[in-house]
Amino acid sequence: QVQLVESGGGLVQTGGSLRLSCAASGRTFSSYAMGWFRQAPGKEREFVAAINWSGGRTYYADSVKGRFTISRDNAKNTVYLQMNSLKPEDTAVYYCAAEWDYSGTVYTKKYEYSYWGQGTQVTVSS
Numbered sequence: 001q002v003q004l005v006e007s008g009g010g011l012v013q014t015g016g017s018l019r020l021s022c023a024a025s026g027r028t029f030s031s032y033a034m035g036w037f038r039q040a041p042g043k044e045r046e047f048v049a050a051i052n053w054s055g056g057r058t059y060y061a062d063s064v065k066g067r068f069t070i071s072r073d074n075a076k077n078t079v080y081l082q083m084n085s086l087k088p089e090d091t092a093v094y095y096c097a098a099e100w101d102y103s104g105t106v107y108t109k110k111y112e113y114s115y116w117g118q119g120t121q122v123t124v125s126s
Contacts, residue, residue, distance in 0.1 A: 002026045002098050002115050009094060009120030012086055016124070020081040022096030022117055030054075030074040033101040035113060036081045038092035038122075045095070049081060050106045059106045064090075086124045093119040 008020040022034070035050040049070035050059045058070050069082040079096060097113035107113060 004117035006120040029077040032098040040092040
């Protein structure tokens with residue numbers, strides 16, 4: 001089992017940058033595929049980015065490709081989401097998620113993840 005805690009959210013102007021962090025408990029963090037999702041008010045939670053256990057494979061939603069970068073540091077039990085060129089439509093609560101996997105798979109669907117953090121608010125002002 002793993003517990004996830006996100007941090008790094010806040011208020012930023014259009015065009016600005018933020019780096020989200022997701023710290024995981026437990027000694028087996030490197031056995032988990034990780035993902036970032038977001039949920040804006042009145043909308044469904046949507047996929048943002050994902051990374052496999054080793055960090056060798058990543059995948060992005062089209063809406064963030066070229067602007068966001070997901071990475072992980074298995075020694076620090078942490079996954080990151082670097083967000084650049086932020087837009088007002090990026091405003092949402094951002095959640096990290098984990099799923100045990102040692103096959104190298106990258107997961108992009110909500111139902112594929114067993115563990116979720118509590119979320120961190122990102123607000124982009126115009």
